Amino acid sequence: MSQSTTGLAASVGIDVPTGMLINGEWAGSDSTIPVIDPATEEAIAWIANGTPDDAIAAVAAAHQALPAWAATPPRQRAEILRRTYALMVERSEAIARLMVLENGKALRDARGEVLYAAEFFRWYAEEAVRMEGALTTAPAGTNRIMVLRQPVGVSVLVTPWNFPAAMATRKIGPALAAGCTVVLKPAKETPLTAFAIADLMREAGLPAGVVNVVCTATAGPVVSAMLADPRVRKLSFTGSTEVGRVLLRTAADTVTNCSMELGGNAPFLVFEDADIDAAVEGALVAKMRNGGEACTAANRFYVHERVADEFTSAFAARLAKLSVGPGLADGTDLGPLVNEDTRSKVASLVSEAAGAGGRVVTGGQAPDRRGYFYLPTVLTDVPADAAILATEIFGPVAPVVRFSGEADAIHWANDTEYGLVSYLYTADLRRALRVSEALETGMVGINRGLVSDPAAPFGGVKQSGLGREGGHDGLLEFTESKYIAVDW
Numbered sequence: 001m002s003q004s005t006t007g008l009a010a011s012v013g014i015d016v017p018t019g020m021l022i023n024g025e026w027a028g029s030d031s032t033i034p035v036i037d038p039a040t041e042e043a044i045a046w047i048a049n050g051t052p053d054d055a056i057a058a059v060a061a062a063h064q065a066l067p068a069w070a071a072t073p074p075r076q077r078a079e080i081l082r083r084t085y086a087l088m089v090e091r092s093e094a095i096a097r098l099m100v101l102e103n104g105k106a107l108r109d110a111r112g113e114v115l116y117a118a119e120f121f122r123w124y125a126e127e128a129v130r131m132e133g134a135l136t137t138a139p140a141g142t143n144r145i146m147v148l149r150q151p152v153g154v155s156v157l158v159t160p161w162n163f164p165a166a167m168a169t170r171k172i173g174p175a176l177a178a179g180c181t182v183v184l185k186p187a188k189e190t191p192l193t194a195f196a197i198a199d200l201m202r203e204a205g206l207p208a209g210v211v212n213v214v215c216t217a218t219a220g221p222v223v224s225a226m227l228a229d230p231r232v233r234k235l236s237f238t239g240s241t242e243v244g245r246v247l248l249r250t251a252a253d254t255v256t257n258c259s260m261e262l263g264g265n266a267p268f269l270v271f272e273d274a275d276i277d278a279a280v281e282g283a284l285v286a287k288m289r290n291g292g293e294a295c296t297a298a299n300r301f302y303v304h305e306r307v308a309d310e311f312t313s314a315f316a317a318r319l320a321k322l323s324v325g326p327g328l329a330d331g332t333d334l335g336p337l338v339n340e341d342t343r344s345k346v347a348s349l350v351s352e353a354a355g356a357g358g359r360v361v362t363g364g365q366a367p368d369r370r371g372y373f374y375l376p377t378v379l380t381d382v383p384a385d386a387a388i389l390a391t392e393i394f395g396p397v398a399p400v401v402r403f404s405g406e407a408d409a410i411h412w413a414n415d416t417e418y419g420l421v422s423y424l425y426t427a428d429l430r431r432a433l434r435v436s437e438a439l440e441t442g443m444v445g446i447n448r449g450l451v452s453d454p455a456a457p458f459g460g461v462k463q464s465g466l467g468r469e470g471g472h473d474g475l476l477e478f479t480e481s482k483y484i485a486v487d488w
Contacts (some may be wrong), residue, residue: 008045008192012101013094017195019048020215023061024208026199029054033188033217038104038336039326039371045102047191050214052225055183058212062154062181063231065209070151070179074129077176081125083204088118088197095196099164100327102190104336104372107327109290116452117165117197120470123454124173127475131178138485146484151179152257153233155478156226158219158247159194160239161187161338162293162394168194170454170469171236172201172211178478180234183212185223189338191215220246227251234478237261238295240392241418241463259467259477261295261459263392264420267413268298268449269435271406272306274425275447280314282449283398286423288322288376289450291334292396293342295464296421296443296452300389301400302409308402312380315398316361319376324367336372337395343372346395349388350377353399358382363396384412392418406435414440420460421451442468 009015019026029048037044069077088095096110103110134147155175159167168184175182186194198213216222226232227250234257237247241263251258268286270279286298303311327335337343343366350364363377374395382388382399389399389412403409413422421443426432436444442460445451452458457468467477 008098008101012097014091014098014196015199016045016098016192017199018045018192020050020054020058021195021198021211021213022054022058023064023212024202033215035102035189035192036339037101038338041370041372045192047195047215050216050222052221055185055214055216055222055226056229058183058214059154059226059229059231061209061212062183065207066151066154066181069176069181069207069210072179074131074177077179078125078128080201080204080206081121081128081173081176084201084206085118085121085125087200087204088114088121091200092118095165095193097328098196099190099193100335102192103161103164104338105290105293105327106332106335108333110327113163113165116454117163117169119454120166120169120173123470124177124475127174127472128177130472131475131479143485143487146486148482148484149476149479150482152478152480153180154231155180155182155234155236156223156232157182157184158223158235158237158239159184159186161189162290164190164193165197167238168197170458170474174469174474175236175478176210178475180478181210183214183226185219186213186215188215188217188219223247224250227254227256230254233257235259236477244465259469260465261469262463262465263418264295264297264460264464265299265390265392265416265418266296266421266423266441267439268301269409269413269422269424270301270303270307270311271424271426271428271431272304273427274307275427276307276310276314278447279311279425280318282423282425282445282447283315284318284449286445286449287398288319288334288396291337293338293394295392297394298398298423298449299393300413301398302403302412303400305402305404308380308400312361312378312400316378319378319396319398320362322376324373324375326371334376334396337374338372340372342394343374346374346393346397349391349393350379350397353379353382353386353388356383356386358386358388358399390416406431410435410438417463418460419462420464421445423449
């Protein structure tokens with residue numbers, strides 16, 4: 001049974017499925033989940049609440065579709081991805097508005113995300129025809145060593161709520177390019193964007209069963225059921241480190257191939273020779289992109305004592321000018337956080353930091369209005385051991401710590417279990433490269449506040465994850481190497 005929300009379709013400009021996509025058909029369920037607009041705290045849609053049985057049906061559909069899809073010529077797989085890219089761009093405004101309604105982000109951020117998300121389909125349309133193997137001669141000269149790249153198989157993709165379009169396409173694109181079939185489980189807070197993208201893929205000519213989508217209010221049992229199924233050979237998860245640890249333990253029972261993009265605690269280093277105006281603009285991007293609700297968000301600001309007052313004052317002034325309001329309102333720079341739990345966590349971290357000696361320069365409170373809003377905030381004089389520096393804030397809050405020497409900055413930056421991304425500003429190229437090598441993160445932004453790119457390998461070290469997404473590396477995550485010994 002196909003389900004859609006007529007009122008929602010009228011407000012965003014596209015028909016939005018609200019069921020489960022299994023074997024090419026949208027189906028309903030016995031129970032539903034509300035999707036809440038964070039700006040109004042009201043339900044905008046009710047979606048099908050998938051069960052473990054629904055998830056296993058999706059796995060069965062993906063398994064049935066796998067042989068034909070894996071055997072589909074790479075160029076044909078690429079053309080479907082390319083057509084989906086074109087459809088996403090064509091309907092980017094409607095998808096962006098849909099994303100704002102379920103996620104809360106400002107429309108400007110949503111527009112940027114849709115185009116960024118679509119690029120993964122274009123990039124992997126190009127990569128689909130470049131899954132290269134290798135042919136070498138054995139050192140002893142007795143045979144040839146032939147290595148093939150084959151699709152890993154049925155893949156379960158679990159995505160978060162903060163980037164509902166990009167986190168889906170960053171996984172679907174390489175999986176399909178490699179010849180895998182998938183079951184996507186989007187976050188219950190933001191499923192509609194994923195549903196809309198999956199429907200575009202059907203329109204682009206994707207065969208039934210290649211992409212299946214099941215959302216649920218009980219993620220643990222649903223994902224566990226899929227991981228226990230021997231037909232599932234890959235898990236690609238983006239979310240918290242805490243949940244990632246649980247999934248890795250579960251996947252161990254079936255030795256399922258895992259890619260993990262987990263939490264972050266990104267340091268932002270500003271050295272005494274930095275261009276402060278450029279550093280402030282970079283900090284604005286690194287901190288406020290998506291309202292701070294990003295694993296790549298700058299979480300801790302370490303600023304040299306010679307320029308700390310100048311940077312903090314200028315940064316606070318920029319944040320104070322941001323317009324806070326509903327994401328679809330004209331001129332909004334910062335929308336609401338995704339839910340009350342997230343806002344309460346952010347408020348608690350700010351309160352604790354202020355109690356530990358930090359000083360609120362701007363913001364520091366929730367505005368008196370309906371919705372899960374929190375004002376952009378800068379804290380200065382934050383002690384180096386404050387709890388806020390050890391926690392992924394996931395909100396528009398910037399704690400500033402002063403440092404006097406390069407060694408201290410590097411030590412504090414690395415003093416975390418996370419290692420996703422770092423940012424640094426300096427005019428000294430030798431220092432920039434020296435510090436970049438010393439920072440224990442999978443990615444580093446030098447004199448820029450944005451590192452994400454579909455053509456680059458995205459991922460972290462330590463407890464920020466396993467594997468890489470994007471670039472050619474992202475394609476290889478969905479393949480297995482097969483070695484064939486041959487003598488001719």
